[in-house]
Amino acid sequence: xxxxxxxxxxxxxxxxxxxxxxxxxxxxxxxxxxxxxxxxxxxxxxxxxxxxxxxxxxxxxxxxxxxxxxxxxxxxxxxxxxxxxxxxxxxxxxxxxxxxxxxxxxxxxxxxxxxxxxxxxxxxxxxxxxxxxxxxxxxxxxxxxxxxxxxxxxxxxxxxxxxxxxxxxxxxxxxxxxxxxxxxxxxxxxxxxxxxxxxxxxxxxxxxxxxxxxxxxxxxxxxxxxxxxxxxxxxxxxxxxxxxxxxxxxxxxxxxxxxxxxxxxxxxxxxxxxxxxxxxxxxxxxxxxxxxxxxxxxxxxxxxxxxxxxxxxxxxxxxxxxxxxxxxxxxxxxxxxxxxxxxxxxxxxxxxxxxxxxxxxxxxxxxxxxxxxxxxxxxxxxxxxxxxxxxxxxxxxxxxxxxxxxxxxxxxxxxxxxxxxxxxxxxxxxxxxxxxxxxxxxxxxxxxxxxxxxxxxxxxxxxxxxxxxxxxxxxxxxxxxxxxxxxxxxxxxxxxxxxxxxxxxxxxxxxxxxxxxxxxxxxxxxxxx
Numbered sequence: 001x002x003x004x005x006x007x008x009x010x011x012x013x014x015x016x017x018x019x020x021x022x023x024x025x026x027x028x029x030x031x032x033x034x035x036x037x038x039x040x041x042x043x044x045x046x047x048x049x050x051x052x053x054x055x056x057x058x059x060x061x062x063x064x065x066x067x068x069x070x071x072x073x074x075x076x077x078x079x080x081x082x083x084x085x086x087x088x089x090x091x092x093x094x095x096x097x098x099x100x101x102x103x104x105x106x107x108x109x110x111x112x113x114x115x116x117x118x119x120x121x122x123x124x125x126x127x128x129x130x131x132x133x134x135x136x137x138x139x140x141x142x143x144x145x146x147x148x149x150x151x152x153x154x155x156x157x158x159x160x161x162x163x164x165x166x167x168x169x170x171x172x173x174x175x176x177x178x179x180x181x182x183x184x185x186x187x188x189x190x191x192x193x194x195x196x197x198x199x200x201x202x203x204x205x206x207x208x209x210x211x212x213x214x215x216x217x218x219x220x221x222x223x224x225x226x227x228x229x230x231x232x233x234x235x236x237x238x239x240x241x242x243x244x245x246x247x248x249x250x251x252x253x254x255x256x257x258x259x260x261x262x263x264x265x266x267x268x269x270x271x272x273x274x275x276x277x278x279x280x281x282x283x284x285x286x287x288x289x290x291x292x293x294x295x296x297x298x299x300x301x302x303x304x305x306x307x308x309x310x311x312x313x314x315x316x317x318x319x320x321x322x323x324x325x326x327x328x329x330x331x332x333x334x335x336x337x338x339x340x341x342x343x344x345x346x347x348x349x350x351x352x353x354x355x356x357x358x359x360x361x362x363x364x365x366x367x368x369x370x371x372x373x374x375x376x377x378x379x380x381x382x383x384x385x386x387x388x389x390x391x392x393x394x395x396x397x398x399x400x401x402x403x404x405x406x407x408x409x410x411x412x413x414x415x416x417x418x419x420x421x422x423x424x425x426x427x428x429x430x431x432x433x434x435x436x437x438x439x440x441x442x443x444x445x446x447x448x449x450x451x452x453x454x455x456x457x458x459x460x461x462x463x464x465x466x467x468x469x470x471x472x473x474x475x476x477x478x479x480x481x482x483x484x485x486x487x488x489x490x491x492x493x494x495x496x497x498x499x500x501x502x503x504x505x506x507x508x509x510x511x512x513x514x515x516x517x518x519x520x521x522x523x524x525x526x527x528x529x
Contacts, residue, residue: 076101148174166266201303369386429490444473
């Protein structure tokens, strides 16, 4: 056969293979030392796992003595991994990455350049630097999910703005947001969810989000090796406070991952030593557990399929509390003489409203601490010494709405003097509006909480209700508003609006309480006031 005919034969064979649904792949595995001596890696099993939305079965190929293996596979994107590491030059080599294998002929080279390398000793100390590197690479894929009731973790899994998290924390669902860092927070919507598996996929609009990392999700059972080092990300909600938490895998199956890692937040991902998300932290039976991320595969596929047919939420940046910590030295009530807690409180219908600023929060904590210390000084042997109050205050305005209680006549009829008084809540909080002039002020967090029942020696609150803890930016209330109006909607009658114009003296005091923040942000302007 002539050379031209041979080349044409090879070309037609490749085209025919592609048309029949298969492409050729050649895998070459070779390592080199510092002197560039190349050594092939024989008998290494290389696993090709189709990446979703493909549902094809994984393919395992083993290299020959010369470190090469060839095969015909369906075209597509594959996750390339090796379970047992290659040991050479006193080091251990593993491969774990994605590759597009769609050409008629594909060459896949595994070498030092794309390997995960660690000392052959492979103990805990040998892997800590590698885990630290992987943590820095993936830590910003872990974001904060905000609802009206709580905040928890999620993981960015798609450049279209898909976030994997737990489902049970989303109910009841009203306001929903995803926060990427200390500046970027966006409205979010639920795209797909499965209450039985307790997983959900949210979506934010990445149009103006800029760059952000994407976590690589691996549902392959072999992505976890017994004794392997694992890590998760402790995410308190502030980017600079994220921490690396590590542990060792004891065992894993399709229902649970067992490790000594100290999980902290629900919704957080669990990463293997290669930095792939392999698990999700959930709350079951009153404790944190780790489920394999494979339980979320159907929900992820459903969410991905809906991307083209569904509209993303607004791309507008939502307000975020400035990442500034105010010192206690700057928070003494400036020029107002004796501290007056009641000055910040008032009644509105069946509710008590309190304006909480950094100054009022500091003064309240200081008063409570000093009172506790006095009691401790009287009885030091029978009391625990009070802890010093938290010294961190952020520049935000919190408007707290507490439902008042009443004393039902018949439930207290015939009560003896030694029996506790039974009380019940008059009403429940539904939502709130704050108006600066005629403009509604957008809250940073429209936070609702459960006001629980409780019992002590003289009072029993026999039911539960709801309260509000709305967080606003430091400039939400200023004298420039002209008129500041508060509107409260109750659960008893949402059509009946409770409205109150905030006293000008309170508006002025709230404005002055943020002087320390304005001095930090705009020192020149503050000095001229």
